[in-house]
Amino acid sequence: AQSVAQPEDQVNVAEGNPLTVKCTYSVSGNPYLFWYVQYPNRGLQFLLKYITGDNLVKGSYGFEAEFNKSQTSFHLKKPSALVSDSALYFCAVRDKGPNAGNMLTFGGGTRLMVKP
Amino acid sequence: GAGVSQSPSNKVTEKGKDVELRCDPISGHTALYWYRQSLGQGLEFLIYFQGNSAPDKSGLPSDRFSAERTGGSVSTLTIQRTQQEDSAVYLCASSLALNSYGYTFGSGTRLTVV
Numbered sequence: 001a002q003s004v005a006q007p008e009d010q011v012n013v014a015e016g017n018p019l020t021v022k023c024t025y026s027v028s029g030n031p032y033l034f035w036y037v038q039y040p041n042r043g044l045q046f047l048l049k050y051i052t053g054d055n056l057v058k059g060s061y062g063f064e065a066e067f068n069k070s071q072t073s074f075h076l077k078k079p080s081a082l083v084s085d086s087a088l089y090f091c092a093v094r095d096k097g098p099n100a101g102n103m104l105t106f107g108g109g110t111r112l113m114v115k116p
Numbered sequence: 117g118a119g120v121s122q123s124p125s126n127k128v129t130e131k132g133k134d135v136e137l138r139c140d141p142i143s144g145h146t147a148l149y150w151y152r153q154s155l156g157q158g159l160e161f162l163i164y165f166q167g168n169s170a171p172d173k174s175g176l177p178s179d180r181f182s183a184e185r186t187g188g189s190v191s192t193l194t195i196q197r198t199q200q201e202d203s204a205v206y207l208c209a210s211s212l213a214l215n216s217y218g219y220t221f222g223s224g225t226r227l228t229v230v
Contacts, residue, residue, distance in 0.1 A: 034218050043120070043207060043221035044159075051217055090159065103149060104219065108158035 002027045002095050006107035013081045014115050021076040021110045023065075023091030033074040034092040034104065035065055044090060050074060061085070081114045088112075118142075120222035122208050128228045129198055137193040137225045141210030148191050149211075149219060150183060154204040162206075165191060166214050198229045 003026045013019045025031055032051055036044040048059025055067040065076045074091060088111050092104040121140040129135050141148050150162040161175045165185040176182070180198075185191040195202055205226050209219035 032217060036221075041223070041226075043122075043223040044209075046218055046220070049218055103161050103164050105161070106151075106159040 002031075002093050002105045004091050004093050004105055004107035006089075006091055006110045008110050009108075010111045010113060012113045012115065015083050016080050019078050019081045019085070019112065019114070021089050021091075021112060023074045023076065023107060024072050025074060025091070025093040026072065027093055027095040030096045032094040032096060033065070033067060034094075035059065035063070035074075035076050036090045036092065036106075038088040038090065038109075040087075047076070047089075081112075083114045083116055086112055086114045120208055120210050120220050122206075122222035122225050124225060125223065126226045126228075128230060131200060131229055132197050134194065134196045135198055135227065137195075137206050137208075137227070139191045139193070139208030139210075139222060141189065141191070141208070142220055143189075145210035145212055145220075146188065147211045147214045147216065148185060149209045150191070150193050151207045151209065152177075152204045153207055153224070159207065162193070164214075195227075198227075200229045203227055203229045 005024045034049045035047040037047050038044050047063050048057050050057050050067045058064045063078050067074050088109050090109050091107040094104050123138045148165040151159040153159050163170050163183050167188050168185045180196045183193045205224040207224045209221045211219050
């Protein structure tokens with residue numbers, strides 16, 4: 001079975017400071033990893049994904065994430081936070097294996113609050 | 117269409133009534149997924165379709181929940197005899213194929229059972 005943990009319910013950061021939203025995962029094989037963002041009363045919007053290749057992936061709105069296989073982590077980062085980054089962030093995983101399920105498993109979400 | 121469309125966007129219903137939630141995926145997307153997002157919780161997988169077929173219905177919370185997809189396009193999630201614990205945001209997503217990387221989500225239907 002695959003699972004995702006987002007250990008922080010909320011992350012607070014001042015505008016202009018770097019931000020990190022943590023994610024760890026568990027799969028039986030190798031993972032596909034994703035980050036999505038949800039603004040109020042909206043669906044989830046895709047931010048970035050790791051499929052293969054470079055461990056550092058860059059996505060929308062200046063976000064990036066680093067795949068760390070030894071730590072089974074895929075933390076989301078941004079060098080300089082904006083107030084408009086305030087939203088709910090979800091990490092998701094899918095096992096690459098041939099017997100993997102066909103759906104993404106999501107973490108519980110982390111609310112990012114960026115203060116001016 | 118250009119995106120995944122869900123209707124209604126909001127639904128308030130009385131306990132015990134039946135509701136139907138609709139999802140219109142991106143044109144050409146063969147895979148369609150339903151998730152439920154309860155207040156303060158993450159996303160709970162309900163069911164997926166490959167074409168019109170739903171091979172695994174074990175994610176549906178109870179036998180009051182059913183889903184169908186016709187013509188490889190629109191999907192309907194039906195909840196019979198709604199209960200207060202069914203109150204949640206129901207999210208639909210689609211992807212080009214089952215093994216595509218990631219989904220495109222709709223804006224969801226907020227269901228409130230009173």
